[in-house]
Amino acid sequence: MKTPPQTLDDFMAVALAMENEAVDRYTEFADMMETHNNGDVAALFRTMAGYETKHAQHIMAQMGWTAAPAVPRERICWPGYESPEAAPVDEVHYLMQPWHALQLALAAEQRAEAFFGELAAMTTNASVRAAALEMQAEEAEHVGLVKAWMAKLPPPDRDWSDDPDPPRYID
């Protein structure tokens, strides 16, 4: 991890940014799936976007913010290019099934959980540590919820990505 945040405000700003990126990402996925007539998965991603929105609103309420504070690039401390909670754009597929969507969400929550744990271990600021541990616990809860949800869903078909039709020309 790059330098962890040193103040509670900075930490919560980072956490909020993560939630907002997750909202944007799930919303984008939902739009993609809707455009490709994959309604079930679209609905699922919208639900995920809704959850992340609630988390974001919770942080804003907790901090008394009306707008998300900007996080300068130097303060971005997550590893890799994107926030741990943003599912990678190249892991969706137009034929994906709800189980896959949840698998993405699960991975995202697990990454977030690991991130907060690591941050808590690395920070020297007590209030930051406390907040990070709290976040980690919440993410762990989400992990559990997603797993339970997945258990209710049928596993994906073996040939879920088979499409007998070749791609089309449109331009």
Add this chain to the structure above:
Amino acid sequence: MNELAPLATLGAADFKSAYKPIWCPGCGDYTVLSSLTKALATIQRPPHEVAVVSGIGCSSRIPAYTSCYGFHGVHGRALAAATGLKVARPDLTVIVTGGDGDGYSIGGNHFMHACRRNVDMTYIVMDNHVYGMTKGQASPTTEPDWDNKLSPGGTGIRAFHPLVIALAAGANFIGRGFSGDPNGTAAIIAQAIRHPGFSFVEILSPCITFRPEQKGWKEIVRAAPVDPTDDPALAARRIMTDDGFNIGVLYAGHRNPYPARVGLAERSVAELEREFEL
């Protein structure tokens, strides 16, 4: 939207239109769109003062997905249309977008001359080493041994080096981004827009449908291990030995941009006609 939001509160969302892209889920262009809108949000201009000009191809669909004025022209000619637009309307911020086929093949000649002319605009090429829209032919940046229907076994022709061409032809700013790094790419685009003259940003943007192996790009892409330079000779050495996966601003030069010449009329047309009088 019909209302002008105050500049201070413009965010990336203000630069997105209501239209949902038709790109395949998993396409890198989604995050490029996101990066572009994030970058535009930082330049302190409302969407209606920005024009996005494109050619033909998947990446060229971008203008309608922004809330800026858009021009979706014909294959390969975006730079020409954008040049005319910017020279006639120097007050607008002009962004040109397209893919590697549109930009380097049919658009190759215009690409060279746009770099040479150095009109102030930003050219973003979403490079996926393939003609995606027409279903998977080799493009000028495709590896010579990539098997495809039009050239079974691969073209056998060395790939085009767009950054080298851009530098040699006179582009004033050269950067490379990766769609898997939306914030980093947004920063490069923002810098490109601010840099005067012709700014060229190539963005590696995998094609999930025809080049699924490009998912592996995220493992090999790296931050360029050097700082941007304004020395063309140094930039040339770096770019010529670059393996195509170094991300960052590689060159930021000091050429004067093509001067805006529209302006005050010194004469009326009637005065000009005197030259014909006997």
Add this chain to the structure above:
Amino acid sequence: MPPTHVPTPLAESPAIARSYSVAIAGSGGAGVMTAGSLLLDAAARAGLYGLMVRTSGPQIRGGEAAALLRLGPQPVATLDDRFDLLLAIDWQNLHRFADEIPLGAGSLLVGDSDAGEPPEALRAGGTRLHLLSLKKAAKASGGAWVNMIALGLAGALAGVPVQALQAALRASWKRGAEALAPNLAALQQGVAMAHGLPGERPLPLQPPAAAPAGRWLLSGNEAAGCGALRGGVRFVAAYPITPATELLEWMAPALTRVGGTLLQAEDELASVNMIIGASYGGVPSLTATAGPGLALMTEGIGLAVAAEVPIVVVDVMRGGPSTGIPAKSEQSDLSFAVDGLHGDAPRLVVAPNSIADCLAATEWAVQLAEALQAPAIVLSDQFMGQSRAVIDRPAQAGVAATRLTASAADTVDAPAYQRYLDTASGISPMAVPGTPGTVYTADGLEHSERGIPSSQAGDHRKQLDKRQRKLDRHDYGPQWADVEGDADLAVITFGSTTGAVREAVARAAVQGVALRLLSLRLLAPLRTESLAEALRGVRQVLVVEQNHGGQLLRYLRSRADLPGRASGLHRPGPLPLRPGELCAAFVDWVAAHAPQEATA
């Protein structure tokens, strides 16, 4: 709309006034073009009208060349059937010009006695040959140029007063005063030689007592450029091509002075797209090219049709197909201009029919393009583009073009701005980038009214109908054609051929043969109703044009109901159609179509 050519009753036709045709020819260094230009200028100063056409060999410098002039008391729009005088400084390769410099009984052939024998091809029966010491005289005149001898000689034979010749030379002189004197002397010598020529010669002209006021001297290319500026063009993208380059070169500094700009493009693919981009940005834009360039531009012109972006493309036609004959005129791009786009792609095609008309027709094309948000092709040609003529002062400039633009007020009743809104006129308000509230994406893809790409049948039909309707419903006024006379046999033509046709019709009238003349200025959309009205009472039509395939004839037959059995008189370039041969052909045609005797 400003009036252009006011139809003149045939009896007053200026075309049958006496004129004098002179060709000045020679090889590299002889300066025949300069001599010809000065002669035209001098004739203008003397109150005469004139037309000068250039012809040359393929060399860039130094090859054979000839200046072909026709001078007279009335505006000149065509060369005559033969030249009164061919003055050749040398004979090298001049046989190549034999077809272009027809001579006949009574024509004077004047050459240099040291230049050998004139080529057989120029010795038509009855020409009078005079050989004079032209080069020697120039040398003796203190190192003057031989073309000054030629200028004096030709000018005097034509009837241009020496004062006018001197004034023209002085006005053009760019070197030191000491060098001017021997050349003025050489000019005088040439005049003296003319007076000293024995034997008969064609009558010289009688210049008027006073020169008519306010006339211009310019080329068709310059006139078109000027018309573009009057129309409001302020952005030009340029790629050089013969014979359009001078138009672009004239516009470069002119545009800057009126606050516009010209940009040189890397090719015609770029130039057409540049003007589309600039016009999309709200600035009336134009480019100029010839056949091969127009071929490259068709994709762009189609984009302008589909995205409804106004542009003007001037096509200065030359010999085709392909590279063809770049420096010679022909009217063979008509089919391509009216039909040469893929898809159903209505566009405007305007054809100026004289050097003077290049100004008004181009201005009109700009106005139409802007009003109808469509591309307009101006079909000029090399004959008009690169020839210079003395013309009467063009009518006062009309109103500069106006485009129907959109403001936020246009979005009050709609959820979003509809760039391609279906309207009764077919014209939708067009937003200018930079305007809040009317953001849209212009598209070559078929689209909905909002401008979103669409493959729906309803959208395609609506947009196709709209793009056709906006052109069809426009009121083009009287400028669509020049209609002269009311005979029941009509000759139809377009472009530069009009000058020769008009004179031929006037000559036929003198012989008692009456013809109606139509010179079409608006070729697309074809105004079939106006055409039918103009042909009311006509039994037969003859379509005259300078191309191999009878393109206008085929076009009219395919789009309009022509009376009787339409026939064509067409010949490809490089030679112009001349009034005498046309008159003879018209008389024969009329005779062949004499009305049937009424049967009892």
